[in-house]
Amino acid sequence: KQHRCIDAFSVWLMSSMKPSQAFSSSLMRRSSSLARSVSTLFLRSSSVLPRRSFSGSSDVKRKAVMVAATGQHHGKTTVTLGMVHKLLERGKKVSYQKPVGQQTVPVICQGKELQVDRDVDIFKHVWPQLVGSYSDASPVAFPPGFTRMVLDGKVQTRDLVQRCRESFARLVEASDYVVVEGTGHIGVGSIIDLNNAQVAAELQLDVVIVAPGGLGVSFDVLAANHALLKEHGVRLKGVVLNKVEEKKKEMIEHYYRKALQRIDVPLLGVIPSDADLPLLSMKSFTRLLNAQFLSCQDKELRFFRRTRLIVNPGDLPLQIPANSLFILHSSRADSLQALIHQHKIAREGEGKDLACGVIVFGPERVSDADIAGLEQEGIPMLYVSKKDFDGTGFTLLEKVMGHTHKHHKADIERIVRTCQHVGQHIDLDAIIA
Known part of the structure; x- marks a missing residue:
């Protein structure tokens, strides 16, 4: 089943809302132009949505995983690139999703401009064969002022959650595997009740966390992120260490693995630093x-x-x-x-x-x-x-x-090199098992 590059949620909203469910015109006139545009996308009825169990929820865990990180610039997108690359090499039908995006870029799809997360733009540009539409790959993208709008009640978190659920369900149905990328550390999004742990819980996903190379500080930060996952009933499937000094790689791998054994979490990859990959262009x-x-x-x-x-x-x-x-x-x-x-x-x-x-x-x-x-x-x-x-x-x-270097979709040579470098140092079989 092919998904067209349209904003499916907008189409659904216009077709399903009854006049009695719509906001009054006087309220809409008082809203800012930004509030009006986002309200058109996100606002529905006021009923609270119960957490939905996907049909065959155990299959979801076998067909998808979330990649998160202990902090910004720790290598979450880098690891995700390597995973998608290896899955495609195996001939899998792969989907990529960034459920909640903070940095948006415009894309033109079938003559229509959409605002999507910049990482979605990168993945879709590098691999046009990825399954799913832009709108399903980036179901929620924050425009400027979005947090204030949620806190003011102009946008409801439950509607954002529903959008993530529906997009994810379509991707799971259409592909062999879905790689879901989180946003920043596990707690990002807590101010609107949509942090990475909450998203993973709603989508019934296990999480792989990318942590920086090191021991004490790295593990301490990992413990804080793990605690938030446990609070929301989300399993930490494993840890990938990134940017590990080559001369310390063997020592760090040995002791980090021992530390993880105490919490029954496997080490799924140790990626050494590559001097050229983070250089700025x-x-x-x-x-x-x-x-x-x-x-x-x-x-x-x-x-x-x-x-x-x-x-x-x-x-x-x-x-x-x-x-x-x-x-x-x-x-x-x-x-x-x-x-x-x-x-x-x-x-x-x-x-x-x-x-x-x-x-x-x-x-x-x-x-x-x-x-x-x-x-x-x-x-x-x-x-x-x-x-x-x-x-x-x-x-x-x-x-x-x-x-700090960020990936650019035009820099194909360096993205390919990144994928190859990551692919050599992660245990993909254990990640997707």
Whole structure:
């Protein structure tokens, strides 16, 4: 059964609501435009929905699992990518769902614009063969101000839960396996009674938690997340450790496994750190800094192993290391020209592409001649205007260095590498058993 890319909930709402169930026009007039649009999607009758048992609920546990994490940036999406990749390699019909999304992007499907979670957009772009519609993959996506609307009673949590249930049921029916990704740590969403533990309980899912490599702190945070799962009657199926230092991998795996044995939870994967996977690309910086490309936008996925701030001409090394990102003020035309010159020498004399990049900030305009030189050498440059950033070069460097890599749907090469890396270090058979 194929699911069309339409907002099925909206269609159901319009067809099933009786006039007596609708809100009065006076109330709707008092609501904000955002409230009106979300109310159209989510509001139904006032009856409380009982928790529904899926037909063959034991089959649901064999056909689906939720991947959650102990915190943001711990590798939940990374592990989910690896799982989906391995399942598809086995010839399975796979569905992916992010029941509750916080960061939305617009997608066009059959001429209609939908707001879906950004991770759903990534998975659907990388694997168009995934079973299910966009609306079923992202049944609840939070627009700005959504939490306040729930607390004000303009949106009812029970209606969001029902939407998650119905979307999930369609995916389970149509596929061999459903990989459900949570949002942040287990407690995210508690303010509207829709945290990851509550969603897993409603969908009758076991949970695999991704935790950071380490021992004491990692396990302490895991224990707090596990407690919330137990409060809602959700089984912790296992743990995957991510970003484990290679030199400590054997030791951490040994002792983490011993610690988990005390709570009768298996260790399902130990993923070592890969130095290149978390590196930031030029594309990442465009969003972080609200920057614009002045040269070589076709190299937006280039990433860098080192970052250097150029304050004075002498700060530019005599031999530029490959894969370097340089940050400099727009008044430092001399340093920019020296960089172009050194890059040209390496390219013409040694046949090397240094694969560098530049971020320029400040009020001065970069000359057309310098932009042409960067284009000729294949060096991408971003410009951050004074209106978007009024700090010092050190502040900008700190912002760049403190940013965490997020997957981009266009960066197929790195996503494939991520899938292969994860696939080598997780026990998929145990996860889906």
